Amino acid sequence: MKTHSDFQIRPAHVEDVPIILELIRDLATYERAPHEVSATEEQLVNVLFGARPAAEVLLAFEGKSPVGFAVFFHNFSTWLGRPGLYLEDLFVKPENRGKGYGRALLVERAKIARERGCGRMEWAVLDWNESAIKFYRSLGAKPMDEWSVPIDASRDWKPRRDESGRSGAGARLGEESVAKEKTKIEDYAFLSDTQTGALVSRDGCVDWLCLPRFDSPACFASLLGDTRNGHWRFFPEGEVVETRRRYRGDSLILETEIETESGAVRLIDFMPPRGENPDIIRIVEGLRGKVPMQMELIVRFDYGQIVPWVRKDHSGLEAIAGPDGLILRTPVETYGKDLTTVAKFTVTEGEKVPFVLTWFASHKNPPRAINPDHALRDTEKFWRKWSEQFRGQGEWRDAVMRSLVVLKGLTYAPTGGLVAAATTSLPEQIGGPRNWDYRYCWLRDATFALLSLLRSGYREEAKSWRTWLLRAVAGSPAQMQIMYGVRGERRLDELEIPWLSGYERSAPVRIGNAASNQFQLDVYGEVLAAMWQADRLGIKLEEPDWAMMVQLMKFLESNWQKPDEGIWEVRGGRKHFTHSKVMAWLAFDRAVKLVEECGCAAAEHYGRWQKIRDLIHAEVCERGYNPRRKAFTQVYDSDALDASLLTIPLVSFLPATDERVRNTIEAIERELMEDGFVLRYRPEQCGVDGLPGREGVFIPCSFWLADCLYLLGRKKEARELFERLLDLRNDLGLLSEEYDPREKRQLGNFPQAFSHVALIRAARILRDEDVLLRSED
Numbered sequence: 001m002k003t004h005s006d007f008q009i010r011p012a013h014v015e016d017v018p019i020i021l022e023l024i025r026d027l028a029t030y031e032r033a034p035h036e037v038s039a040t041e042e043q044l045v046n047v048l049f050g051a052r053p054a055a056e057v058l059l060a061f062e063g064k065s066p067v068g069f070a071v072f073f074h075n076f077s078t079w080l081g082r083p084g085l086y087l088e089d090l091f092v093k094p095e096n097r098g099k100g101y102g103r104a105l106l107v108e109r110a111k112i113a114r115e116r117g118c119g120r121m122e123w124a125v126l127d128w129n130e131s132a133i134k135f136y137r138s139l140g141a142k143p144m145d146e147w148s149v150p151i152d153a154s155r156d157w158k159p160r161r162d163e164s165g166r167s168g169a170g171a172r173l174g175e176e177s178v179a180k181e182k183t184k185i186e187d188y189a190f191l192s193d194t195q196t197g198a199l200v201s202r203d204g205c206v207d208w209l210c211l212p213r214f215d216s217p218a219c220f221a222s223l224l225g226d227t228r229n230g231h232w233r234f235f236p237e238g239e240v241v242e243t244r245r246r247y248r249g250d251s252l253i254l255e256t257e258i259e260t261e262s263g264a265v266r267l268i269d270f271m272p273p274r275g276e277n278p279d280i281i282r283i284v285e286g287l288r289g290k291v292p293m294q295m296e297l298i299v300r301f302d303y304g305q306i307v308p309w310v311r312k313d314h315s316g317l318e319a320i321a322g323p324d325g326l327i328l329r330t331p332v333e334t335y336g337k338d339l340t341t342v343a344k345f346t347v348t349e350g351e352k353v354p355f356v357l358t359w360f361a362s363h364k365n366p367p368r369a370i371n372p373d374h375a376l377r378d379t380e381k382f383w384r385k386w387s388e389q390f391r392g393q394g395e396w397r398d399a400v401m402r403s404l405v406v407l408k409g410l411t412y413a414p415t416g417g418l419v420a421a422a423t424t425s426l427p428e429q430i431g432g433p434r435n436w437d438y439r440y441c442w443l444r445d446a447t448f449a450l451l452s453l454l455r456s457g458y459r460e461e462a463k464s465w466r467t468w469l470l471r472a473v474a475g476s477p478a479q480m481q482i483m484y485g486v487r488g489e490r491r492l493d494e495l496e497i498p499w500l501s502g503y504e505r506s507a508p509v510r511i512g513n514a515a516s517n518q519f520q521l522d523v524y525g526e527v528l529a530a531m532w533q534a535d536r537l538g539i540k541l542e543e544p545d546w547a548m549m550v551q552l553m554k555f556l557e558s559n560w561q562k563p564d565e566g567i568w569e570v571r572g573g574r575k576h577f578t579h580s581k582v583m584a585w586l587a588f589d590r591a592v593k594l595v596e597e598c599g600c601a602a603a604e605h606y607g608r609w610q611k612i613r614d615l616i617h618a619e620v621c622e623r624g625y626n627p628r629r630k631a632f633t634q635v636y637d638s639d640a641l642d643a644s645l646l647t648i649p650l651v652s653f654l655p656a657t658d659e660r661v662r663n664t665i666e667a668i669e670r671e672l673m674e675d676g677f678v679l680r681y682r683p684e685q686c687g688v689d690g691l692p693g694r695e696g697v698f699i700p701c702s703f704w705l706a707d708c709l710y711l712l713g714r715k716k717e718a719r720e721l722f723e724r725l726l727d728l729r730n731d732l733g734l735l736s737e738e739y740d741p742r743e744k745r746q747l748g749n750f751p752q753a754f755s756h757v758a759l760i761r762a763a764r765i766l767r768d769e770d771v772l773l774r775s776e777d
Helices: 012-032 041-049 102-115 128-137 372-387 398-408 444-456 459-472 524-537 545-558 578-598 605-623 643-648 657-670 700-711 715-726 752-766
Strands: 007-011 057-062 065-077 082-094 120-123 189-190 197-200 206-212 218-220 231-236 242-249 254-260 265-268 279-296 307-311 315-322 323-331 335-337 340-348 352-361 738-740 743-745
Touching: 007 102, 012 041, 012 057, 012 065, 012 082, 065 102, 065 242, 082 102, 102 120, 128 524, 189 254, 189 265, 189 398, 231 254, 254 279, 279 657, 352 372, 372 398, 398 444, 398 752, 444 459, 444 524, 444 752, 459 524, 459 545, 524 545, 524 578, 545 578, 545 605, 578 605, 578 643, 643 657, 643 700, 657 700, 700 715, 700 752, 715 752
Parallel strands: 082 120
Antiparallel strands: 007 057, 057 065, 065 082, 189 197, 197 206, 206 218, 206 231, 231 279, 242 254, 254 265, 265 279, 279 340, 279 352, 307 315, 315 323, 323 352, 335 340, 738 743
């Protein structure tokens, strides 16, 4: 990028003090703190041009107009035994950016540092200033920690690609990089082979991968730590001009195009649906010109802790530790450096360079090598065949289809179980403790997903899930859990991983989920509602299945009156949550309907279930509705609101037009909305969850509000809210669980099945396709 022909840089003189103060004030305004500037011209004269100057200033001019400056001073490195230069401020006026002025100021300062024998240069950047972070990274800046970025001034310094991690924390040039700037949650793509999943950053780095299952220990865990915890990255040696990405059609085949000054490449990432041995395949394809590339592979088994034994065998590079083995097969020569596998290669137009990473049990030999091109063809065929079953068209077709693809990707194909998300411990508040492991099968999420898939034409997935459900809950009804492992495992003991620092320092990192031991009434309603709906849509209950449902209802008869932990899995003690009682009502209502409409034999229970259903309904209307607040409340006989109560009309407990329901919806609009989206509740006010801090708006609840507005006849508002929710998706159509309207970023585990299910359902309601709404959940 060329600077303006009249551009110049020179050291500041005492007569430039008014210009310096003006630029300081411009900088403070840009950094959102104009009120904090207390410097005066007199002060600047003394500290910059007095007997002992505290700092030096470089000024940049376009013609005679000042456009930027750099303020720096000497520090000292005890390890190097040499002085350094610290950059206090580097600023170019916003209207003059993009012309190379910032780069020129840094180069000039680097020349000064080298001339003075300095060992390094350092500076800091605000973590929200993404344009500055991107700029420094493009120059080859190496992060020291989450603030400082050094450059080794003892070498001939020139802008170059950062070889360490993608900023955030690192060391002087020549030392091992140990961390990187955190990619925002919404900047990840999702890969899946329908048994496990990976997250790939916008610049082509696999930061999360668990093998061989969703809930297996991760071999790439830099998502929750730093580069030392494992990742797999490709990047060009030259400066990146632009990147863009997409999924290939209705699939989970990711294509990332990287433009450089010397040409362009396409990085094709995918995971072929498979049997025993999972693969992640990455193909670097030359599009234009000639692009020198680098690969960096850091394998760390057991959530980024265990450094494997690496050897070349079986026509590949093997990494083995404990029960796990990985083999990398590629025609490119690789070599080891600082416990990292690296490679350098050049891609020309039309050339394809494949890399295949395969997991195997370490006590066995690796599987035979696969043909990457054939695997790509077969994977594309798999997704095309699957997506063609989709029956929906019309408005929002692509958004719904992408959500269905996500649900398929979160399904564990061998059993039919569906995990809530592909990750653990992505925070609900950056820096906070609300970090949970979502790599398990929640009955609630999965029942909603079953209905979404079934209504969209995916009967086999729905049948497989129902079979998984019946196996998982088999046994004593008193022992039914709210979640299970992908094969129906019940022991999901929760522990904390101390060696992972957490996503953007959001600790602790948790493995397992203690909520699996909670008592939650709502799951009974969701299971019975799913069985009734599936029966109506053609997946009939068989006699053993119905016998199990009867046993569940017998248990519920004796336990619906008890307090529980509720839909939000609070850790502040059991309470009589209104939503839980509504869902207990739903269980009895759907059990009655299964007898009335589906011919299920339960004559001896039918009358009793009717009475309990009506009893619960009356109790909820009496104790769950607060006449003074004019709203149904979170807990019996309380004042707090809860967005879960938006489901009251969605399960047909009461119609949306009922005055009490209308009042509740309006109260939630007044009190639980931030920036036009819905909070679950206000934890700082109701104190039910036993945790400090706040959280973002809850995406599924916001979709529920759109549903309710539509049912109230406020169709224009419903559509506007739905469209705004669609805008929260990333460029690939993916959603997490929550959104921070202040920082404009997604929060929570990713991608989130519950959010995508809510999107699918809202689209059906807003298109008037949910013809069963008046009589179902």
